Amino acid sequence: MPLIFTLASRNLFHDRVRFVATVVGIVFSIVLVAVQLGLFLGFERMITTMIDHSQADLWIAPAQTKSFESTSMLDGRERFQALAVEGVTAAVPVMIGFAYWRKSDGSAAPVFLIGVEPGGLQPWDLAEGSLEDLSAPGAVAVDRSYFERLGVARIGDIAEIRDQKARVAVVTRGVRSFTTTPYVFTTIDRARDYMGASPNKATYFIVRIAPGASAAGVRRELTARLSDAEVLTSDEFRRRSRSFWLFGTGAGAALFASAVLGTIVGTVIVAQTLYSSTKDHLNEFATLRAIGSSRNYIYRVILWQALLSAIIGFSIAAGISWALVAATRDTALPIVMTPGLTVGLFALTLFMCALSAISAITVVTRIDPAMVFTR
């Protein structure tokens, strides 16, 4: 092992209390940043989950739509106008809106209704029942995690929406809403009934394009024909939804602010401990200088210490973060850890520790080797 690394590691581990304080500072900081950014990613995914699962080529949406949860409606003729455009093979309606789910005990809970039609958006991750079961009278699909909230326990349990029967026919697993209001899937016609909407009305039309057709050309044509609606690609719709929920509501800014705060706190803690460690080893650094070491050699000792702290702190923080990811996997707002985020967090840890080393390096820059004769 290189001697400079031996010196750095032994300096670091020599004072165990300070070493533990340094590692705790890094772990605290990185876990905080990981949780905030993981929540941000989780939030981001949850926001676009319906758009992601629709696999639409294009969306026809009411003008000024801010997110998927916007409940303005199209009057229905857009479907036929879309189908008249060359290259469009289908325009499948989606109906969304809030409603009250009246339980068998008479109490009510708000739900987010999603009216679907085959070939368009469909419930996914089915735990019980099949998509065909939704065509039965009063059939709805709900997620198992909402059973308690909705006052149901199994397939076949009954509730009411707008004085009409709703029977649990399909159960999904992990199809959750970030708004905490349970999703309830049903057919488009039944959704219209539950919301009191006129026939043909829809919130969106999912447009499918023929293989080989130009999406840009179809979009141009649709935009020209639909004066009261917008035509969006899935990417645009995702961006718009994210922008509304993450930044329009301030939720994303709050998560980012916490992540920045975590980075600052971690940097200060590591800087403080590295600084005091360097002060404690000042005599040794002066001795190094007296025996002729270059400043770079001493900087490398300090940077090795910072790097070691970073690796150890990050390893522990990553373990804790992955445990949190596992613990929140089935919650309304899971923490998401991607390989990119993991690499980014490691880079952040290295950056934080290198930045922290500057305070220690400032101390040794001013070191006077003559002090070895006075101590």
Next chain:
Amino acid sequence: MTQPVIEAMDIVRILGEGAWRVEALRGINLSLRGGQLTLLMGPSGSGKTTLLSVLGCILSPTQGTVRVLGRATTGARPEELAELRRRHVGFIFQSYHLFPTLTAVENVRLVLDVRGERSRRARAKADAALAAVGLSHKTRSFPRELSGGEQQRVAIARAIVGDASAILADEPTGALDSENGHAIMTVLAGIAKDPSRAVFVVTHDPRILPFADRIVRIEDGRIVGEERAGIEPARAQSANHLG
């Protein structure tokens, strides 16, 4: 006579400023030659350690010139002075200044490591240096596991491992009992037998006088006398040019 390893000419060194200004060295001329063990003696505050620092390129003189193996250090930048120390000067300190977290052999290797010597040969040199001071059985011991005398011998091994031309020691026996002090001086006197090495020891310990080839006395920043083994003492008037 051999070329001086370190040569100091008309050295003046002022420490502090304003009311705290002290002229620590006042026109020192001194040459250290290979094969000689020179003792510098004087009362506290006479400028012994300041002179050692100037000769070892740790402090730059306010006036005058220091030459290390013929190379003048005037105007040298701190990194150039560090390079000179790294290549040509070995230090021994009163309080040893060993690294408590490194073993004896690692402490010795450190001098080679800062020079970029990290090969197996460097490890062998460190082992040999410890063997030269009689510590081949303690190479893996940490300083806390060594006696004061052993720690000072590790410090000597560290000073000699890089084949430094000048070994400068600041009160090397100051913290040791007479037996250990005698052992340390025996080692230093042995090193000084090498004609390519000059050993310079700052001390006020009269017990080590018998080991000296030459004794230089300093008072109030001036050299006031010199004695050589077997030769009558020189007095203050000859102190301007000692070599």
